[in-house]
Amino acid sequence: MDQPRTVKPKIIPPTPEEDEAINRGIASDPDTYEWTDENFARARPVWDFPELVEILQKHGKLGRPPLPEAMRKQRVTLHLDRDVLNALKAEGKGWQTRANAALRRALGL
Known part of the structure; x- marks a missing residue:
């Protein structure tokens, strides 16, 4: 396990x-x-x-x-514009989850 x-x-x-x-x-x-x-x-x-x-x-x-291996998230390094990062962080904790959700929507996933 x-x-x-x-x-x-x-x-x-x-x-x-x-x-x-x-x-x-x-x-x-x-x-x-x-x-x-x-x-x-x-x-x-x-x-x-x-x-x-x-x-x-x-x-x-x-x-x-x-989670099973296939469902686990993968750690990456991503460079974002400061204003994008500031907007995500402005809503508080969970900004990475929100960024992931926004990318999924943008990619139609």
Whole structure:
């Protein structure tokens, strides 16, 4: 089962003080530890366990199931005039979806 593509959240790294507090918390908690390179090397994605994926999806914990390969969108680089891009973005989130829909209409698809 393939992992769906997701939007990467903006990552705000902790301050040095916050990082120290996090590491103190890890060190003082007997039920957790910081992963080593060996732990990461042995780790497997949830998608390797279809029965677990099914349970998580049933309980709304995984979002949409991945689309079949033929139906997935393809990432491209596209150069647009600034006014076109500004007009698309002016309507807020979802501008890429709106651009895709406009292209489909223009191409009669």
